[in-house]
Amino acid sequence: MAIVEGAELVKHNSRQSCWLAIHGEVWDATNFLEQHPGGANLILNVAGTDASDEYELFHNAELVQETLGSDAKMGTIDVLSILPKMDKKPDPVLEVKKSPPLSSMISVDDFEKVAEKTMTPTAWAYVSSGADDEISMRENSTAYQKVFLRGRILRKVGRVDCSTNILGYHSTLPIYTSPVGLAKLVHPSGECAIAAAAGNMPIEDIMGARIAQDQVIFWQLYADKDLEKSKTFIKRVERAGVSAIWLTVDSPVVGNRERDERSKSVVDIEEKLEEIVETPQSIGIAKANTGFINADLDWNMIDWLRKSTRLPIVIKGIQSVEDAVSAFHHKVDGIVLSNHGGRSQDTAQPPLLTLLEIDQYAPHILGKHMQVFVDGGIRRGTDIIKALALGATAVGIGRPVLYSMSGGYAEHGIRRMIQILRNELQTNMAFIGASNVKEIERSMVNTRKLERMMVGSVKL
Known part of the structure; x- marks a missing residue:
């Protein structure tokens, strides 16, 4: 499978060409934009980036393959080393340290x-x-x-x-x-x-x-x-x-x-x-x-x-x-x-x-x-x-x-x-x-x- 460079992915951030990286795989979502139940803008907001975190909030892992099909897979990419990511979600381990003791929850x-x-x-x-x-x-x-x-x-x-x-x-x-x-x-x-x-x-x-x-x-x-x-x-x-x-x-x-x-x-x-x-x-x-x-x-x-x-x-x-x-x-x-x-x-x-x-x-x-x-x-x-x-x-x-x-x-x-x-x-x-x-x-x-x-x- 082809290797997609980060610089190449970033170029595809428009309605005319919309690519996303999800868990190390690059997908072409251009033809799916108008079919997305939530509207095209939600995809365009993360076009040309590693959208893994955003995707995980809404969908299970296998849905992208079922929805876009194999032909939409453009290749693989090392997202951790070369791509900007969406804002990181809070670490639950660190969050619980900042929260009150669970025993103090009485209602x-x-x-x-x-x-x-x-x-x-x-x-x-x-x-x-x-x-x-x-x-x-x-x-x-x-x-x-x-x-x-x-x-x-x-x-x-x-x-x-x-x-x-x-x-x-x-x-x-x-x-x-x-x-x-x-x-x-x-x-x-x-x-x-x-x-x-x-x-x-x-x-x-x-x-x-x-x-x-x-x-x-x-x-x-x-x-x-x-x-x-x-x-x-x-x-x-x-x-x-x-x-x-x-x-x-x-x-x-x-x-x-x-x-x-x-x-x-x-x-x-x-x-x-x-x-x-x-x-x-x-x-x-x-x-x-x-x-x-x-x-x-x-x-x-x-x-x-x-x-x-x-x-x-x-x-x-x-x-x-x-x-x-x-x-x-x-x-x-x-x-x-x-x-x-x-x-x-x-x-x-x-x-x-x-x-x-x-x-x-x-x-x-x-x-x-x-x-x-x-x-x-x-x-x-x-x-x-x-x-x-x-x-x-x-x-x-x-x-x-x-x-x-x-x-x-x-x-x-x-x-x-x-x-x-x-x-x-x-x-x-x-x-x-x-x-x-x-x-x-x-x-x-x-x-x-x-x-x-x-x-x-x-x-x-």
Whole structure:
């Protein structure tokens, strides 16, 4: 194979000729520029350089070969000795030395404070941001503050059992780690650290990072515009041993995440004004990685999924009681009440409010063949209790997972975060008089304050 000199690579940094070095191999991406889901500019920003670090944040190693094909490989190059590189990511070993002792983390919010100080500005903007004015992102958490606990006394709570059943699998906690994108922005081990504690990483690597062969992994699916690609990937995750498919439906398009958009590192001081107003710009990390999503799905997608897999099917992104009932009628195995962490449509109602709608208008679907999960805003053990009291099977933890693995903590930070939630859950279950999750009852919560936000009537 040809040897490409650094001086030659640097010349190919335009739309007319765009080369990249990725892990010592030089690729011609010129013909792929307009096909890139995130837009051509994301590739052009690193054209003529060693783009390995930037590439790794978003893609697994084999994707470049699959996408560009062998004909696009121009040769090899010694990138370490002769090429400028993108800014180096923080060394996790050095980062953990600068972070507070892990033992000093005593609440979930403590990790967020560390994350803001230790993440790169780009990573922080992507992980912490919500859509528009971030009202939904804030309300996801504050909704729990509008619900009060009504504890019962003189119950035997000397031993508190937090275990439950999620889609037929035993879980020691009514908690699962939510699917979170681009974990490698936070720590080099990415989703593998999440698997080791409890993507953009290959599914085979994630399965290999589990702490036990029976550790359950569910897979979040964004349906591709080309459904045959989705079908191929479903077969791949089946072979890898995934236990269920979670189809995400609350983000047919990407929300306007302004802080993420503003975080772009390259500013064109010679921008052409006409191009700015006439060409759609995809500058944020979120938009850069979601151009493949199929926005034309309808309820027939459930039938398509059933024909494509025998795995349990969960619909992630239910935001109203009407859609919860529709999912029930379509006999899915579970639903996730979620507004995508407030990252898609701002002012979308909090998931806990949607759960209250179901409790009020369609209680018959709770506790039946379909499990209900709540994702968004969980920060305390008391939050978990409130969701379970209203009929949820378990809750998902999203941003806190990424916050807790920042600062070099990696999987140990995630385990510490879950340990904190476990302790809070056990303590507060004892306070309300529940020795196991089945004893957490609707009568143990006062929802009157939250009910004021609930829709007045619905048609089912």
